[in-house]
Amino acid sequence: MAKITYREALNQAMCNEMERDDRVFLMGEEVAEYNGAYKVSQGMLDRFGPRRVIDTPITELGFAGLGVGASMAGLRPIIEFMTWNFAILAMDQIVNAAAKMKYMTGGQYSCPMVFRGAGGAAARVSSQHSQALENWYANIPGLKVVMPSNPADAKGLLAASIRDNDTVIFIENEINYGDVAEVPEGEYIVPLGKADVKRAGSDVTLVAHSRMTGYALAAAEELARQGIDAEVIDPRTIRPLDEATILTSVAKTNRAVVIEEGWRFAGIGAEISARIMEKGFDDLDAPVARVTGKDVPMPYAANLETLALPSVAEIVEAARAVCNRN
Amino acid sequence: MNFYLIRIVRKMIAIISHWLLPGYGCGIIRRLSFPNGGAMVAKQKQVKAKGLTHEGRNYSVETLHKMHDMMLYIRRFEEKAGQMYGLKKIGGFCHLCNGQEAICVGMEEAAEPTDYMMTSYRDHGHILARGSDPTAVMAELLGRAGGIVGGKGGSMHMFDIEKNFAGGNGIVGEQVPIGIGFGFASKYRDDKRVSITIMGDGGINQGAVYESFNMAALWKLPVVFVIENNQYAMGTSISRASAETHLFKRGISFKVPGMQVDGMDVLEVERKMSEALEHARSGEGPIIVEMMTYRYRGHSMSDPATYRTRGEVDEWRSGRDPIARLQKQMVDAGLMTEEAFKQKDKEIKKEVASVAKAAEAQPEPDPSALWDDIITDEIPGAYPYPRQVG
Numbered sequence A: 001m002a003k004i005t006y007r008e009a010l011n012q013a014m015c016n017e018m019e020r021d022d023r024v025f026l027m028g029e030e031v032a033e034y035n036g037a038y039k040v041s042q043g044m045l046d047r048f049g050p051r052r053v054i055d056t057p058i059t060e061l062g063f064a065g066l067g068v069g070a071s072m073a074g075l076r077p078i079i080e081f082m083t084w085n086f087a088i089l090a091m092d093q094i095v096n097a098a099a100k101m102k103y104m105t106g107g108q109y110s111c112p113m114v115f116r117g118a119g120g121a122a123a124r125v126s127s128q129h130s131q132a133l134e135n136w137y138a139n140i141p142g143l144k145v146v147m148p149s150n151p152a153d154a155k156g157l158l159a160a161s162i163r164d165n166d167t168v169i170f171i172e173n174e175i176n177y178g179d180v181a182e183v184p185e186g187e188y189i190v191p192l193g194k195a196d197v198k199r200a201g202s203d204v205t206l207v208a209h210s211r212m213t214g215y216a217l218a219a220a221e222e223l224a225r226q227g228i229d230a231e232v233i234d235p236r237t238i239r240p241l242d243e244a245t246i247l248t249s250v251a252k253t254n255r256a257v258v259i260e261e262g263w264r265f266a267g268i269g270a271e272i273s274a275r276i277m278e279k280g281f282d283d284l285d286a287p288v289a290r291v292t293g294k295d296v297p298m299p300y301a302a303n304l305e306t307l308a309l310p311s312v313a314e315i316v317e318a319a320r321a322v323c324n325r326n
Numbered sequence B: 001m002n003f004y005l006i007r008i009v010r011k012m013i014a015i016i017s018h019w020l021l022p023g024y025g026c027g028i029i030r031r032l033s034f035p036n037g038g039a040m041v042a043k044q045k046q047v048k049a050k051g052l053t054h055e056g057r058n059y060s061v062e063t064l065h066k067m068h069d070m071m072l073y074i075r076r077f078e079e080k081a082g083q084m085y086g087l088k089k090i091g092g093f094c095h096l097c098n099g100q101e102a103i104c105v106g107m108e109e110a111a112e113p114t115d116y117m118m119t120s121y122r123d124h125g126h127i128l129a130r131g132s133d134p135t136a137v138m139a140e141l142l143g144r145a146g147g148i149v150g151g152k153g154g155s156m157h158m159f160d161i162e163k164n165f166a167g168g169n170g171i172v173g174e175q176v177p178i179g180i181g182f183g184f185a186s187k188y189r190d191d192k193r194v195s196i197t198i199m200g201d202g203g204i205n206q207g208a209v210y211e212s213f214n215m216a217a218l219w220k221l222p223v224v225f226v227i228e229n230n231q232y233a234m235g236t237s238i239s240r241a242s243a244e245t246h247l248f249k250r251g252i253s254f255k256v257p258g259m260q261v262d263g264m265d266v267l268e269v270e271r272k273m274s275e276a277l278e279h280a281r282s283g284e285g286p287i288i289v290e291m292m293t294y295r296y297r298g299h300s301m302s303d304p305a306t307y308r309t310r311g312e313v314d315e316w317r318s319g320r321d322p323i324a325r326l327q328k329q330m331v332d333a334g335l336m337t338e339e340a341f342k343q344k345d346k347e348i349k350k351e352v353a354s355v356a357k358a359a360e361a362q363p364e365p366d367p368s369a370l371w372d373d374i375i376t377d378e379i380p381g382a383y384p385y386p387r388q389v390g
Helices: A006-020 A044-048 A060-072 A086-098 A134-138 A151-163 A211-225 A243-253 A268-283 A302-308 A312-322 B002-020 B061-086 B101-110 B124-130 B134-141 B175-189 B207-218 B266-281 B310-319 B322-332 B338-360 B367-371
Strands: A002-005 A024-028 A053-055 A076-083 A113-119 A143-146 A167-173 A180-183 A196-199 A204-208 A230-234 A237-239 A256-263 A289-293 B052-054 B057-059 B116-119 B165-168 B195-200 B223-229 B258-262 B287-292
Touching (some): A002 A006, A006 A024, A006 A044, A006 A151, A006 A180, A024 A060, A060 A076, A060 A086, A060 A113, A060 B207, A076 A086, A086 A113, A086 B175, A134 A167, A134 A237, A143 A151, A151 A167, A151 A180, A196 A211, A196 A243, A204 A211, A204 A243, A211 A230, A243 A256, A243 A268, A256 A268, A268 A289, B052 B266, B057 B061, B057 B266, B061 B134, B061 B322, B101 B124, B101 B223, B101 B322, B116 B175, B124 B134, B124 B165, B134 B338, B175 B195, B175 B207, B175 B223, B223 B266, B258 B266, B266 B287, B266 B322, B322 B338
Parallel strands (some): A024 A053, A024 A076, A076 A113, A113 A167, A143 A167, A204 A230, A256 A289, B116 B195, B195 B223, B223 B287
Antiparallel strands (some): A002 A180, A143 A237, A196 A230
């Protein structure tokens, strides 16, 4: 297996799917001639031409809606948002059109398409360019929400998302784009709705997605040094959620910490901890703990930014607390 | 290629008939006999004129009757809907298009059945003109199982994929980016289908519309942007909402040409819409068609429309009504009598009543339909679980 970056893995998935299916096209800001704001679409214009790799004006609501219409007409759009912060401008098309189209038309029309781009906190870009909003989309029937935490998953999940017949919200992480890891070559599919046990352990379950998966794995290493054997689960698909993998783990460890970069109130961690309470209450030896972003807009100053985000130390501390080690 | 062939044949017929019938439509009244007209016969110049000519375009008697009957059908259908709303049989929001029928019908006459069409929530007239099943449309209004979208959408969300009718969109202006998406797909596949993207004088002020104008022009997408200017965005008159009230000019910054059309004249709508469709289909990019019209009813059923004077409504209603206008043209040309039109109206009212009765007799959707058609690829074992609460 070749070692490639997270961004190259995404590029491979898109290229493979575009080779396979002429209905698939990529549209977004700077995706073609600039080769992608984050170079995810590097070389795609040269390979597929301007019919299928299309630079747009800065007009998120407009091209999101164009994608919705094109998908209703039978194409398979990949609509790139340079970052998910800008997708807020396109919420009407995502929430009121794409998510509801199949239901509202009695199954006549549907929107098989992928909205993708960088989400989560970036580095030193302040409040408007650093936020995790996956809970907004995860709340909505009709959408699937997918968030890969490493290069192999990025490739396999994006290919699965492009083939999926529903609207997929595919949230990448800007900080992860340069991560290098082994990625299967050729066609590689990771099915949607399946969590992955990233590290097996017996004392506490750490549930984390996207960039926080790496934090949870780092915390697990530290916990191991302190004599606590943590299991790390990456849901990979936020909606629908593979809760069985989480519940099976909690049945084994009896303790859980849910980690997310986003805000605590009504976040993904709130949903996951509620499900553990609803379905795995008898397995719990301690209340589920949450480690989340602080309830503040992201500040610019380096020290404040670090404070606003979850840290490995906070995860270690929360895990120790649920294991009664503090 | 089929579209082109059909167009060429149509054009040839129009040219030949115009050539064979010199002077026709230039004020010479011809009275001819037709099975459904019963008018007196007055053969002039021994030419069997068939239909009407408007600005050089010939409309056969069959076409005129088809257009008239559909306009009248829509009018009576909407009246029936209003009545059933009053009886609380139709719920929620219900926006009627009385007065705007010439736009629905004239556009449809100009369009190919394969052209895409999408509009806002004032959609009953358009979907009926496209040829969808009226019983299914009425059943949708009544929230019945046999509704055109299975009772999931109601008045605002009429869709018919078989007729290439993509809504029925409830958020003002939302359908406009979607419309250029259909145009994009058409260009992508090079299948010469035009996307007829309809909005109102309210929708035109949404930002999404200008984003769409820009992209459609930039990429020369086959889109006809139709603005149904009925003078009021809900209760706000156009002069209170728009700095530039000539809405056909709104594309100037994007190099999108525009034209203004008397939307109360079905023949004029057909003629101008044909030009616009030709423009879009030939690869020249989008075009704006502003249809000047008026809605006789309030914005929705809950709107008494006190912001308008009775005089203003009457001026449009009795002076410019599209159905009365075509009837007069046909009577004047001896194609039909007033009496026959009255008879036709009775038949249509009866038909609409029977449609309403059939729709009302349908059951409500099965409770299991609550869970249908949310997603296509369900993932067993992943939460939220398909078809269950928790």
